[in-house]
Amino acid sequence: GIQVEQSPPDLILQEGANSTLRCNFSDSVNNLQWFHQNPWGQLINLFYIPSGTKQNGRLSATTVATERYSLLYISSSQTTDSGVYFCAARLYVNAGGTSYGKLTFGQGTILTVHP
């Protein structure tokens, strides 16, 4: 199956700093998502981004599907950005004419933002 690798595994920032998180995937994917898991364990959808670039406030994401990576940018970080950031990739596997979409997660990047 598809392999999804995230880097760095841990990141510590001072409030106001910028950061870039990376997600590499081993095969062609139809879809890619970024999630934020907050300290209460909730998974929050950040971006659904199979290709191209999207922005949402201080966060933006870029996926270059042909080169098999995605980047998540966090600008002017805040303490509320702390938590774990996951990327997840979906590879469509045809089986008997039916497409199945398994969403495979990376191991996550643990972000800590200090005041």
Next chain:
Amino acid sequence: NAGVTQTPKFRILKIGQSMTLQCTQDMNHNYMYWYRQDPGMGLKLIYYSVGAGITDKGEVPNGYNVSRSTTEDFPLRLELAAPSQTSVYFCASSFKDRMNTEAFFGQGTRLTVV
């Protein structure tokens, strides 16, 4: 829309007991999934379903069973609970449409087996 709803939020089981984790979605999604997340780890796929009556195993299916009798519901059954099944369980759903397959997750069920 409530989205994806999981019950219960927390549960403590004794070794050997059984239980069903409930998951329901009101978005008319075809695909539904069950994941588990062990402490400090990513999410691993237990079972998934591409529609009512169709289920298949993911990476870690041992010790679990699922059924999908309706589009809305996808319960996960634990038989003979073991300490290794202590984890947080997440249910998710998405459309089958290739142009829009964004997955949405429930709040999670924190299960402890003692």
